[in-house]
Amino acid sequence: MTLESWTNNDLVNVNFDRSDEGIYVSFSVFDKSIALRWTLSRTGALELLFWTATIMKWAVLISYPKTECQTYATCGPFGICDQNNSPRICSCMTGFMPSIKEDWENRDWSGGCVRRNKLNCYSSEVFMRYERMKLPDNSIPMGNLTIEECGIQCRRNCSCIAYAHANSSDRPESRCLYWSGNLMDVTHNVDAGHDLFVRIDGSELEGSKKGQHPKSKKSITIPIAITMAVLLIGTVCCFLLVRKFVSPKNWRSFLGISFKAPVESAALGTQNGLEVNSFSLSSILAATNSFSETNKLGEGGFGPVYWGTMVDGIEIAVKKLSVNSGQGMEEFMNEVTLIAKLQHKNLVRLLGCCIEKEQKMLIYEYMPNKSLDKHLFDTSKRVSLDWKLRFHIIEGIAQGILYLHKYSRLKIIHRDLKASNILLDGSMNPKISDFGMARMFGVNQTESKTGRVVGTLGYMSPEFVLNGLFSEKSDVFSFGVLLIEIISTKRNSCLYPTQKTLTLLGYAWELWRENRALELLDESIRDSCVPQEVLRCIQIGLLCVQEYAAARPTMSSIVSMLGNDNGTLPSPEQPGFFLKRTCTVHSGNSSNTSKSCSINEVTITSTEPR
Structure with missing residues (x-):
């Protein structure tokens, strides 16, 4: 990594001048209100520090070198x-x-x-x-x-x-x-x-x-x-393995689960141990009207999602792996393997899959109220989410994550918790979906590292974005973002103009410090909310999004905090990724929301870990 790329961010403008005598570096600060300084540590690392008034200390914004090499x-x-x-x-x-x-x-x-x-x-x-x-x-x-x-x-x-x-x-x-x-x-x-x-x-x-x-x-x-x-021999071997691998018969032993014979009815699509129903392609085509555009519910990184009705009248949602998918076979395998082994009322239920004629699909129970973001960020729909219902959704999401971290037969880190991955059933019960990015942990494992940072900016924790480190506390950070979004109906990646360059997390943090936290509350629920309950949830959210992972609570503690009105909560410290460039949010429903807003880019310039 070059020094040029290392210093490419929204705080510092760097100029490089070359001559026969060497390279000269000069820099200027965009925001004069932010105090920055360069230092050389005892170990020889060049560090960019910024002054944090809240804790009255210099904090490391960027450090180089990042690796031994x-x-x-x-x-x-x-x-x-x-x-x-x-x-x-x-x-x-x-x-x-x-x-x-x-x-x-x-x-x-x-x-x-x-x-x-x-x-x-x-x-x-x-x-x-x-x-x-x-x-x-x-x-x-x-x-x-x-x-x-x-x-x-x-x-x-x-x-x-x-x-x-x-x-x-x-x-x-x-x-x-x-x-x-x-x-x-x-x-x-x-x-x-x-x-x-x-x-x-x-x-x-x-x-x-x-x-x-x-x-x-x-x-x-x-x-x-x-x-x-x-390479040629390796390629031939891989080709033969892949051909064997994509055969439904061989998927069984590879994934550690067994597939039942093809079925035509979703009523049979219940999990039995580690068995997963294998739906025939003809039954899926009939249910979705041959993947008609009128049946299309949306599209994500995995591919398009279609609504369908089976011959027995049961409604289903079909996730179809796209040829041009940003994800792929690895995520497909991951989701089948993990969700087949998970059962909880706050997790979306997998009915089965279809692997036939190069088609790879996941079949889920249909969620008639679609995803949480469709309600939160749509001015015409958010009014139906009163405070009692929002708190019910917050508790349900917390219970689902706690199950993944502690009570499932596997220890799962989801890694992509966000509003669009929380589905709502007919009774507005939240169900966590999309396990394509999830990872299994050992019983005593607390942290892991990846060279491929995946997820959604605005929901990813600082240690994951910057160093590829993920743990239970990564999901806790994402839950904190979700909680504050549910209360405010504002996206963390974009904020209405203020005098300071703040994300939603930074804005919530400033209001909390100034004892004005209730100003974060969505206007449509001011009359239906219990102020002390809202303040407690905001405080829990800020505890979840603290910059340092060790300071964040576990999901067990969070569930206990949500259910105990009388317990004293610790004071939150500065959140991670609290600064950003100011951007404008246009009012209107979610489909008309401006997408030109910049993402939080203060301490991240790419999605590759340093």
């Missing part, structure tokens, strides 16, 4: 750092070995690597090619040469131990680079980087000839051919 020369001379190989992130280049073997075994790689065989200029040397590398420090430019010319020049110079063709658009006169000393700070970069050619003794490559060039058949073609052969 971003620390300079982590692997020492001639070592290659690859964060994907954690915890053993360092390895020696071909032809090199650890300088101190004992240190490497103890994961102290700072001593780097040394050559197995000394170089003897011209006699038996070849160049080893490394792809997608962050180039070593202290390069020497050789001019605007082609890759072939660059290799020839390096080969003629005995002091040249490595070369690269940087292909830099901003400095075309220095595209050919070479190195004459130790190669330091070499990092494998899967997303970018350049090819690096390193001079080694020819005996290090089996079958190599003397004086080979990087393009030679022995040093380059043979490894490529071997790699291609392995």
Whole structure:
């Protein structure tokens, strides 16, 4: 990750000026009311701090480096750092070995690597090619040469131990680079980087000839051919496995659940242990009028959802995996595996699935009142949600999450709790849906990390967005956002204009500190609410969205807080992601709501964890 991308946010404007003497960085602050400062920590990390008036302390907004490989020369001379190989992130280049073997075994790689065989200029040397590398420090430019010319020049110079063709658009006169000393700070970069050619003794490559060039058949073609052969064999094996995998018969053993014979009636679609009904494609086509547009209920990342009626008159909702889905087979498998093993009144019930003729569908009980967001964010529908009903929905969601975290046969972290994933049945009972992003935890497991951050901005916790860490407290954060949205009928990702750049969480926090929390309340329920009950719920919501996961309550505590009017609650601390750019919300129903509002971008610039 470059410093440019690291500092690309809404608080700081960064300018980079290059010259022959080095790179100069200057920055300015957009919001003069926010106090910022740069510091260098004891460990050498560059940190951007901001002053939090509420706790009268400097808090870390951004820190660099984020990973060990971003620390300079982590692997020492001639070592290659690859964060994907954690915890053993360092390895020696071909032809090199650890300088101190004992240190490497103890994961102290700072001593780097040394050559197995000394170089003897011209006699038996070849160049080893490394792809997608962050180039070593202290390069020497050789001019605007082609890759072939660059290799020839390096080969003629005995002091040249490595070369690269940087292909830099901003400095075309220095595209050919070479190195004459130790190669330091070499990092494998899967997303970018350049090819690096390193001079080694020819005996290090089996079958190599003397004086080979990087393009030679022995040093380059043979490894490529071997790699291609392995990839081809792997691809064929994967293809055969996938073909077996998508067969309904083989899904049974793979998912750890069994599928009953195809059925035509949803009345039979009850779960029995880990058995799940397999519906025939013909029955689903008949129920949905061949997926008619008039039957379409909506569309999400998984694909379109259709309403249908089975031959016995039972209504169903069909989630159909789209070819262009943002999700896919992994999420489909995940949802079938998890929800087949879960049963709770506040979880949507899976009736079965259909896997036939390349079609993959999940069949659920139909929720006639659709999703919670359709009511909350529609001015004409929210009036039907009086305070008693909203509190009933809040309690039901909390009970459903508590079941997932503590009382189900599996410990489940949902990871995508939001208003659109809370469905309402005919009696307005809330049911949590969409388990495509959910993950199972071990009995004693408290936290996990992922390299693929998924979810909805505005509902994701800070530790998940920034570091890929998720736990029960990630769902607690999402529940807190939901609770405050239910009370205010405002979206967290967008807020009416104020003098400060605040999210809904930040706005709720400011009102709470100023003893004006009831101003957060939706006007339509002021007459039907119990003020003390509303204030208690706002306080619980703020406790849930605190910046640090350890400070947030568990779902067990939250359910207890909601059911106990007399207990004393702790004071909430500053929420995570409380600042944002001001945006405008247009009034009207949910379908006409402006979608131009910016998301919370103060401390996040991508959905890849640092």
